[in-house]
Amino acid sequence: MKNFDPKEYIDSLALREGDIPIMEKYINEVLDVYTGATDLLASIMSALGRQVNPPGKPRYYPEKIKLDLPITDRCNLSCASCSHFAPLAKDAPMIPKEDIDASLLLLKEACPNEVGEIFILGGEPLLHPELTDIIAIARRMFMNASIYVVTNMIALKENIGKVSTALRENMAHLAYSKYGTVNEKHVEEGVHEIRRCGIGTILFGEDPAQFTSYMKSEKPIFPAVMKPSCQMKTCLTLRGPYLYLCSPVTYLEYPNRAFGMHLEASRYDRINLRDVEHGHEVMALSKLPNPFCRHCDVEHNHKIGWRPSRKERSEWFMN
Numbered sequence: 001m002k003n004f005d006p007k008e009y010i011d012s013l014a015l016r017e018g019d020i021p022i023m024e025k026y027i028n029e030v031l032d033v034y035t036g037a038t039d040l041l042a043s044i045m046s047a048l049g050r051q052v053n054p055p056g057k058p059r060y061y062p063e064k065i066k067l068d069l070p071i072t073d074r075c076n077l078s079c080a081s082c083s084h085f086a087p088l089a090k091d092a093p094m095i096p097k098e099d100i101d102a103s104l105l106l107l108k109e110a111c112p113n114e115v116g117e118i119f120i121l122g123g124e125p126l127l128h129p130e131l132t133d134i135i136a137i138a139r140r141m142f143m144n145a146s147i148y149v150v151t152n153m154i155a156l157k158e159n160i161g162k163v164s165t166a167l168r169e170n171m172a173h174l175a176y177s178k179y180g181t182v183n184e185k186h187v188e189e190g191v192h193e194i195r196r197c198g199i200g201t202i203l204f205g206e207d208p209a210q211f212t213s214y215m216k217s218e219k220p221i222f223p224a225v226m227k228p229s230c231q232m233k234t235c236l237t238l239r240g241p242y243l244y245l246c247s248p249v250t251y252l253e254y255p256n257r258a259f260g261m262h263l264e265a266s267r268y269d270r271i272n273l274r275d276v277e278h279g280h281e282v283m284a285l286s287k288l289p290n291p292f293c294r295h296c297d298v299e300h301n302h303k304i305g306w307r308p309s310r311k312e313r314s315e316w317f318m319n
Contacts, residue, residue: 004040004275013225013291013294015224023048037278066235070239071128073123074092077152081213088257097133108142117145139171156186175201209305216248218261226289229299233246241274244270245271
């Protein structure tokens with residue numbers, strides 16, 4: 001990994017004495033699987049003041065990237081505790097398909113064999129006027145990946161013709177979320193219609209929908225090594241030339257603007273795709289803690305069901 005300073009990375013995690021053995025364990029586990037990241041992981045272990053163990057027999061097969069591809073942060077619902085802060089992004093612009101094309105090309109060059117699933121989402125992706133083109137771009141870039149458009153179905157009826165054609169032609173699927181009576185009728189009608197068109201559908205999340213309260217502190221006060229217990233630990237999100245290692249970090253501009261905060265992603269909360277030398281480096285770093293983990297109260301995350309957002313700071317951040 002180019003431009004990666006292992007000491008600076010370790011320092012950014014502010015590890016406590018008891019965290020070091022835990023971090024050492026994580027690195028050795030990852031090292032056994034993502035052999036293309038051996039040099040990177042060995043350098044991190046050295047910065048930790050430890051030596052890597054001899055490679056052992058992998059206990060599981062290498063996972064592939066599950067990619068969040070947000071094409072707009074704008075949404076037609078306002079869900080409390082939305083991890084994308086969509087209720088605060090009412091006027092967010094659509095991301096031009098040319099920018100998405102460029103981002104996917106960088107990802108393909110950096111990780112030609114590591115992308116397994118692409119979730120085209122938002123916000124609400126059906127609001128994007130160039131959604132059908134974006135589906136085709138994703139398929140052209142990653143012929144072997146599973147592609148899903150993640151929607152609340154509310155805007156499907158007026159877009160069913162062009163969307164169903166794009167899904168069918170690009171061997172993509174529709175993933176739908178259920179929010180009780182808010183979109184129950186849209187889901188029932190939409191699933192029937194989209195299946196009638198010969199397109200696969202999956203339920204995205206739970207029925208009824210459950211949101212998790214990922215409470216955060218404005219200050220970094222929590223142990224970074226809690227990341228493996230976080231339900232969002234694999235939410236790699238593509239924006240511009242970066243893969244963000246945690247989905248909410250991608251969207252910090254919205255709480256910053258709404259609540260007068262100054263949170264930002266560090267260089268170790270996201271991966272510059274131009275720095276990747278082997279796709280395994282991306283997967284390895286996605287398994288390890290990143291600095292923004294110190295803002296999240298992972299231990300006390302809990303499900304809250306679904307309710308409309310009040311757009312208040314207390315939905316996402318502690319006092």
